[in-house]
Amino acid sequence: MGSRTVVGRSHDPCARVIPLRLKVDTDAIDPYVVRLRSFEGMPQPPDNCGFLDAALETADGETALFAGATGNLRVFGVDPSELDGDIVFVVPSRKTAHRLIRASSPHNTLLITERCDQLCVMCSQPPKKQHVNMFPFFETAVLLAPENSTIGLSGGEPTLFKSELFDFLRETMARRHDIDFHILTNAQHFGRADLAELRDLDLSRILWGVPVYSSAGAIHDQIVGKQGAFEQVRKNLSVLCEAGARIELRTVLMKPNAPGLLDLAKFVAVTLPFTDTWAIMQLENIGYGRQNWGSLFFDSSLGFDLVGKALDFAVSRGINTKLYNFPLCTVPADYRVFAPSTISDWKRAYVADCADCDLRTECGGFFEWHPKAHGYGRFGVA
Amino acid sequence: MTVWPLKFRECGDGEFLLTDDTGGFFLSRQPFLERYAAGELSLVDQEFLRGNGHAFGREGDPDWTAFAYRWAQRQASQQELSYVILVPTLRCNLSCGYCQVSRAPETARGFDWTEATLNATLGFIEAMKGPQIKVEFQGGEPLLRIDLLEKVRSFVRTRFPGSQFVVCTNLQRLGNREWAFLDQEDTFVSTSLDGDQDTHQRQRTHDDLATDTFYKNLAEAVKRLGPGKVSALPTIDVDEPPDFGELVGNFERYGVHSIYLRPINHQGFARRRGSHPSSIAKWNTLHSGFIDYLIERNHRTGGFVEEYYFSQCLRRFLRSGADDHVDLRNPNFFASDYIVIDHDGQFYPTDEARMLSRIGRVDLSIGSVAAGIDQAKVQLLNHASFNNFDPDCIHCAYQPFCGTDVVDDLSRNGRIDLARTDTWFCRRHMSIFDKIVEVIRRSDEAARKSVAKWARVPSWGDHMIPVHA
Numbered sequence: 001m002g003s004r005t006v007v008g009r010s011h012d013p014c015a016r017v018i019p020l021r022l023k024v025d026t027d028a029i030d031p032y033v034v035r036l037r038s039f040e041g042m043p044q045p046p047d048n049c050g051f052l053d054a055a056l057e058t059a060d061g062e063t064a065l066f067a068g069a070t071g072n073l074r075v076f077g078v079d080p081s082e083l084d085g086d087i088v089f090v091v092p093s094r095k096t097a098h099r100l101i102r103a104s105s106p107h108n109t110l111l112i113t114e115r116c117d118q119l120c121v122m123c124s125q126p127p128k129k130q131h132v133n134m135f136p137f138f139e140t141a142v143l144l145a146p147e148n149s150t151i152g153l154s155g156g157e158p159t160l161f162k163s164e165l166f167d168f169l170r171e172t173m174a175r176r177h178d179i180d181f182h183i184l185t186n187a188q189h190f191g192r193a194d195l196a197e198l199r200d201l202d203l204s205r206i207l208w209g210v211p212v213y214s215s216a217g218a219i220h221d222q223i224v225g226k227q228g229a230f231e232q233v234r235k236n237l238s239v240l241c242e243a244g245a246r247i248e249l250r251t252v253l254m255k256p257n258a259p260g261l262l263d264l265a266k267f268v269a270v271t272l273p274f275t276d277t278w279a280i281m282q283l284e285n286i287g288y289g290r291q292n293w294g295s296l297f298f299d300s301s302l303g304f305d306l307v308g309k310a311l312d313f314a315v316s317r318g319i320n321t322k323l324y325n326f327p328l329c330t331v332p333a334d335y336r337v338f339a340p341s342t343i344s345d346w347k348r349a350y351v352a353d354c355a356d357c358d359l360r361t362e363c364g365g366f367f368e369w370h371p372k373a374h375g376y377g378r379f380g381v382a
Numbered sequence: 383m384t385v386w387p388l389k390f391r392e393c394g395d396g397e398f399l400l401t402d403d404t405g406g407f408f409l410s411r412q413p414f415l416e417r418y419a420a421g422e423l424s425l426v427d428q429e430f431l432r433g434n435g436h437a438f439g440r441e442g443d444p445d446w447t448a449f450a451y452r453w454a455q456r457q458a459s460q461q462e463l464s465y466v467i468l469v470p471t472l473r474c475n476l477s478c479g480y481c482q483v484s485r486a487p488e489t490a491r492g493f494d495w496t497e498a499t500l501n502a503t504l505g506f507i508e509a510m511k512g513p514q515i516k517v518e519f520q521g522g523e524p525l526l527r528i529d530l531l532e533k534v535r536s537f538v539r540t541r542f543p544g545s546q547f548v549v550c551t552n553l554q555r556l557g558n559r560e561w562a563f564l565d566q567e568d569t570f571v572s573t574s575l576d577g578d579q580d581t582h583q584r585q586r587t588h589d590d591l592a593t594d595t596f597y598k599n600l601a602e603a604v605k606r607l608g609p610g611k612v613s614a615l616p617t618i619d620v621d622e623p624p625d626f627g628e629l630v631g632n633f634e635r636y637g638v639h640s641i642y643l644r645p646i647n648h649q650g651f652a653r654r655r656g657s658h659p660s661s662i663a664k665w666n667t668l669h670s671g672f673i674d675y676l677i678e679r680n681h682r683t684g685g686f687v688e689e690y691y692f693s694q695c696l697r698r699f700l701r702s703g704a705d706d707h708v709d710l711r712n713p714n715f716f717a718s719d720y721i722v723i724d725h726d727g728q729f730y731p732t733d734e735a736r737m738l739s740r741i742g743r744v745d746l747s748i749g750s751v752a753a754g755i756d757q758a759k760v761q762l763l764n765h766a767s768f769n770n771f772d773p774d775c776i777h778c779a780y781q782p783f784c785g786t787d788v789v790d791d792l793s794r795n796g797r798i799d800l801a802r803t804d805t806w807f808c809r810r811h812m813s814i815f816d817k818i819v820e821v822i823r824r825s826d827e828a829a830r831k832s833v834a835k836w837a838r839v840p841s842w843g844d845h846m847i848p849v850h851a
Contacts, residue, residue, distance in 0.1 A: 234444050238447045241451060242447060270434060273451050312839045312842070316846060317700060318701030
């Protein structure tokens with residue numbers, strides 16, 4: 001789901017699909033944020049082409065030159081028409097520009113920090129110790145974002161920098177009333193003391209994505225690698241409820257928590273009834289998820305009963321329940337309506353068996369980095 | 383640990399249904415009930431009650447907050463006015479024995495909107511907030527005043543683009559102008575189809591020619607407008623019910639799979655026929671039999687047909703938020719999200735209230751388009767429009783799923799302060815919820831398939847009902 005725009009990462013598996021990091025050359029010395037305008041196919045330049053825009057001057061097969069108040073920026077190896085409206089973070093010393101917000105994509109996520117206080121067994125983006133404060137750049141980027149965007153905020157754990165995060169939200173939401181946020185957080189760091197600050201925000205424009213893996217505290221704690229995490233997330237979801245926050249519960253389906261999924265469904269219906277969406281998500285083969293694939297991947301094509309019963313229960317009690325990242329053919333026909341295509345455009349792929357599939361247009365397929373031996377025992381029987 | 387109050391009802395085979403005020407429920411047996419009543423809950427009992435949402439540790443803890451949230455969700459929240467039922471004429475070209483609404487002969491005078499009423503109605507609609515509204519044309523037969531319908535629709539379309547229109551018509555007389563009006567993207571048809579041919583003719587059309595015309599027009603409407611655009615309701619005379627097989631087959635033939643079985647109403651002309659005290663028992667037996675019939679039929683045909691109201695009640699039983707049916711929600715505040723404007727410009731809180739007033743039983747009008755909404759009267763009605771504090775309802779296991787119907791009580795009994803169990807409304811809903819508890823506990827494939835469809839879940843089974851031994 002929440003795609004990650006990668007800042008300062010050494011390995012970038014996404015680069016094979018749509019490049020998120022561009023090779024550039026610039027006269028500037030300090031890092032800065034700029035919006036690129038190539039105006040191709042546009043009747044006329046938009047009227048908000050302000051001092052933070054760089055307009056396309058010249059382009060040949062290899063290079064495009066953008067110029068604006070922030071100086072000249074030479075971008076290599078990309079068709080400049082694909083960059084129109086993109087907001088990039090330029091790091092002159094590294095000769096790179098990160099596409100923080102791609103104008104053509106509905107999936108833009110800003111990585112607030114790489115630090116995290118949990119260590120989930122399947123983490124797709126294992127945490128790191130160092131932290132670079134990107135809030136000032138992100139603030140600029142959000143102010144330049146296309147109209148009516150939903151911006152993802154992720155990590156690491158964004159609420160490790162809670163007061164900066166609240167400041168950032170307050171500032172950008174006051175200046176851009178059309179923009180919504182989707183924030184992925186482990187919800188370990190809220191407290192009743194945050195109620196006033198939370199209520200001060202327009203919470204109808206923020207969806208908090210919070211992982212809950214099991215209704216058995218010990219299993220949840222084991223999955224997230226933190227003692228007491230379950231009790232904390234329970235308490236803090238309650239705080240978010242009191243504040244009036246919109247909540248998306250996220251449950252990655254794995255061998256350790258699959259048997260308890262029906263109990264979790266009951267727990268959600270009874271204890272977390274304020275959940276806007278409960279997303280049951282198939283495992284992503286990346287980061288620790290790849291390392292621990294053998295002990296984690298749950299073949300839901302064969303064991304769908306566990307998923308189906310949980311979904312039956314939650315849906316019957318009015319919980320909006322979805323299956324994310326499930327190839328449609330692995331889901332029994334009656335349940336497919338709950339499995340929207342959720343894998344972002346830039347990281348979606350299909351396998352050879354998908355070539356003639358009738359469901360392909362509605363199916364999210366696989367993550368691009370999913371092994372070709374996909375692990376589903378019952379596949380392609382749509 | 384504190385346990386929230388539980389209410390119970392025996393449901394057969396020694397099992398009890400227990401519910402709390404949020405609509406949380408489970409099944410258990412006599413020994414548990416005795417432990418609960420004696421205040422001698424075991425640790426296992428306590429663990430179950432906590433896990434199933436019936437208890438909390440201390441005020442403000444997550445269990446307490448979740449319970450408060452679920453309770454609040456169980457209450458229907460007041461909405462903006464977004465739905466108007468318009469009666470541009472009371473005249474009708476049919477004379478059904480049970481007429482639900484009262485009607486005037488087609489040639490009568492003084493039963494249509496005047497120019498002033500039309501303009502005041504448009505002014506009232508113009509002041510609504512929007513952005514989208516729903517307009518239902520009732521009658522009489524509203525198509526007798528197609529000119530008024532056209533004026534209203536074109537006005538609403540301009541003021542609230544994307545609005546919807548429903549024409550409640552007997553489909554007896556449709557010329558080019560009427561067809562052109564109906565055959566529009568934003569316009570829907572609702573009609574009466576009383577089951578089999580004989581019953582329809584006996585109750586509504588009275589002669590072969592009129593019956594044939596109706597069926598021909600219904601077929602044409604489904605074909606021309608598409609099946610999703612035409613809905614139909616059967617009105618059932620409990621003393622002369624139609625054959626279930628023919629009734630369902632008739633509806634399926636016209637693409638209708640959700641059938642709202644309505645008893646002949648106690649208002650309008652129907653009231654004059656009187657209502658025998660045993661008629662509610664008869665109705666309940668008939669309705670329960672219809673549910674059994676549908677389960678058996680769906681299993682046999684592999685098709686899916688539901689009784690609309692039963693499905694609605696089933697969903698209310700299982701979850702909060704099923705408040706879209708205006709006859710069953712709690713509280714059911716009047717003149718909040720919808721209002722009726724009669725042929726003389728009077729406002730009524732419901733269509734039934736309009737009928738009741740028309741027969742002179744009690745004046746339930748709540749103002750007029752000329753004078754505005756009479757808020758004092760609305761509030762008077764609203765005082766009794768919820769079941770939360772009713773001295774009988776508070777003991778009932780079905781209270782959180784149920785509602786109340788002031789207008790029905792007035793209609794049948796002339797008063798609203800009866801013991802609930804003596805009212806038609808209560809007896810009807812006790813029977814429906816008993817039936818729900820019966821069918822969701824059935825373990826046969828046929829029942830499970832239908833229940834799953836009706837509850838709008840992929841499948842149904844033992845995992846769907848919490849049980850505490």
